[in-house]
Amino acid sequence: xxxxxxxxxxxISKPVTGPFATRDEAWTAMRKNVENEQxxxxxxxxxxxxxxxxxxxxxxxxxxxxxxxxxxxxxxxEIKERSKA
Numbered sequence: 337x338x339x340x341x342x343x344x345x346x347x348i349s350k351p352v353t354g355p356f357a358t359r360d361e362a363w364t365a366m367r368k369n370v371e372n373e374q375x376x377x378x379x380x381x382x383x384x385x386x387x388x389x390x391x392x393x394x395x396x397x398x399x400x401x402x403x404x405x406x407x408x409x410x411x412x413x414e415i416k417e418r419s420k421a
Contacts (some may be wrong), residue, residue, distance in 0.1 A: 337354060337355035337356065337414070337415055338354060338356040338357075338359050338361070338412065338413070339412075339414075339415065340352070340366040340410050341410065341411045342369070342408060343411070344406070359393075359414070366395060366410050366412055369410070370395050370397055373408065374397055377399045381401075382400060382401050383399070383401075384398065386398075393411060394410065394411050395410045396408070396409050396410075
């Protein structure tokens with residue numbers, strides 16, 4: 337099963353989303369989450385930059401304001417189920 341973790345530079349919260357049956361499903365959901373967060377930030381007047389690395393399963397969103405820069409990193413990962421003996 338596949339999951340993704342969101343790590344915020346400005347919070348100790350590390351929410352995990354999933355499970356997803358395939359890596360593609362997880363990547364699509366993660367990317368949509370990033371796009372929604374980016375749209376919200378831009379609506380607040382923040383400048384944003386996004387880096388996508390599908391091979392490593394990582395997306396970084398940087399938000400810039402006059403006061404500070406913040407970043408959120410999403411990481412895709414797999415947890416394999418144990419076979420039942």
